[in-house]
Amino acid sequence: MSGKKGYHHGNLPETLLGLGLEAIESEGREGLSLRALAERAGVSKAAPYRHFADRDDFLSALANEGYRLLYEALRAAVPPRESEILPSLGRAYLAFALSRPSLYRLMTAPGVCVVDQGSAASVPGAPPSEPGWPRRALLFLAECLARDAARQVGEPVPSADSAAAAWAYIHGLVMLRIDELFPLDYGEPDWEFLAGTFPRLQSRRDPDSGLTGS
Amino acid sequence: MSGKKGYHHGNLPETLLGLGLEAIESEGREGLSLRALAERAGVSKAAPYRHFADRDDFLSALANEGYRLLYEALRAAVPPRESEILPSLGRAYLAFALSRPSLYRLMTAPGVCVVDQGSAASVPGAPPSEPGWPRRALLFLAECLARDAARQVGEPVPSADSAAAAWAYIHGLVMLRIDELFPLDYGEPDWEFLAGTFPRLQSRRDPDSGLTGS
């Protein structure tokens, strides 16, 4: 399947994406070179352009692949006990970003990955395209945040603000961490503590509801 | 001052940095080209290398300039009433990042700007070098966060975690906004929520890692 059969590679796009996942961490987004990937794949310098329009298109495909991995990581992190879902997901999210910082930065960079707007077929003739990986991953995350908020406060539909705040918080933690932006006098923050604490943000609308999660 | 006097430009570094501030927003970090900046400055393509070791060095200088602008924006945003400092600073921080998204991304990118470790002279004989713009900006922000937390709870020295959490929240909001990653429509951030909630985090750890730089 994956062996090269002479002239034709067999599955060059997947091979390039796999190499790209390694390269973006070792070389960074700017240092990633399609020519180098092609050579590493044992293929000529122009071969990638048969599968990807240009470099940006390849980077978009890489980011898409990243959202697929994130989605699977989040799904795998759902704990048996409903009450632990947010800390568990938060840690999984953080672990994913920390294990692939450059990819995470690429995924969240503007103009790289467009989160599609649901299954409304943009092209009239096309089938109702199912949501892409970015939407599936972010939607799944938002659903878990919303479900937990509803469980804590007892409302069926949580406020958008609480989910947004929780996500902003965890995203901010992730970015500060992967960008190594905590050089001030105080040492390394207690990330475990912070990651485990952010569910408390949910209870803003109802301050007297104990918020003692455990 | 800024006119070209024939062979010598006069103040090429400042001119290049000024052009770079525009270029990084219009072209993005990857699209920014030293050659193009040189041409735009009316100077040969190799001239920038007299002032900046390489492209990364120029980007670092750009980021440094960005921290200077951020520092000034934060200082200008300090309100007369102490109780409003957090919302005011939060808004200023957000406004800065939203007005210069690519620059902000560059400033917070890893390996671009090294935040110096304070005034402890690295070389024994050297004078106690004053902190650079990144440190001054971030320290000022942390001080304001800490002061506000202390004001609310009534403790002189707040915990590092509370400032870290508040900053993570702000930074996360900023990044989500910059990267247009917010599928949820979300208006003005709830600064009161930010101010009221995060000090609660502080009672968990020993507050011996002080923030007061001076």
Added chain:
DNA sequence: GCTGTATGTTGGCAACGATAACATTATACC
């Protein structure tokens, strides 16, 4: 087998980063 399409190769161009060798201006020092 023949033909059309998908896939990969070769050659080449332009832009860019970076360096070396050279030219010109500013500055310090007498």
Added chain:
DNA sequence: GGTATAATGTTATCGTTGCCAACATACAGC
């Protein structure tokens, strides 16, 4: 003022990369 020296800018050049055009090869349906 005059000169040595450093600072600053220019020209020429190399290596890498993105990207395109023209060509070559493999595969699939008939």
